[in-house]
Amino acid sequence: MPEHVPAPPLPVTWRPRRGRIIAYGFAVLIVLGSVVMAIFIAEPFMLPDRIAIVAFGCLVAFVLHLLGRVRVEADEEGVTLVNAVRTHHYTWPEVLDVTFLVGDPWPRIDFSDGRTIGAMGIQGSEKALARRATAELAALIHERGEARED
Numbered sequence: 001m002p003e004h005v006p007a008p009p010l011p012v013t014w015r016p017r018r019g020r021i022i023a024y025g026f027a028v029l030i031v032l033g034s035v036v037m038a039i040f041i042a043e044p045f046m047l048p049d050r051i052a053i054v055a056f057g058c059l060v061a062f063v064l065h066l067l068g069r070v071r072v073e074a075d076e077e078g079v080t081l082v083n084a085v086r087t088h089h090y091t092w093p094e095v096l097d098v099t100f101l102v103g104d105p106w107p108r109i110d111f112s113d114g115r116t117i118g119a120m121g122i123q124g125s126e127k128a129l130a131r132r133a134t135a136e137l138a139a140l141i142h143e144r145g146e147a148r149e150d
Contacts, residue, residue, distance in 0.1 A: 007140045007143045012136070015072075016125075030060050037053055038054050070083055074140050078090050092145045093112070094111050095141050097138075098110070103124075105123070105125075106121075106130075
């Protein structure tokens with residue numbers, strides 16, 4: 001993790017770049033592919049079958065949207081973690097620390113209620129960007145959170 005990274009101005013949002021491009025790109029391809037398949041599929045398949053094919057494509061696209069929407073937001077009030085299925089909001093005094101070990105898929109944030117939640121919005125696969133984002137988040141936590149050094 002880079003040392004002495006200043007806290008960024010608020011509000012700030014960290015989100016993966018490649019993950020979003022891949023998730024939404026494949027979502028579009030799957031929906032378009034299911035529509036084309038429904039139009040050109042052989043005659044034994046009737047209208048309900050064709051509708052089911054498109055509905056399945058839309059369901060897969062929705063799951064990809066859940067993966068593409070992940071992000072970490074910080075504002076004056078606190079930190080919001082938007083993960084694939086759940087959104088967590090914590091105020092600054094509730095945030096203790098952020099850890100990002102080599103090989104982890106994303107950093108983990110520790111909270112005063114004993115929870116540790118993965119911040120999927122900072123993807124470990126984007127190595128330098130992830131280290132920078134984690135360092136910025138750590139600076140904000142130390143500036144505003146419970147771990148504040150007075």
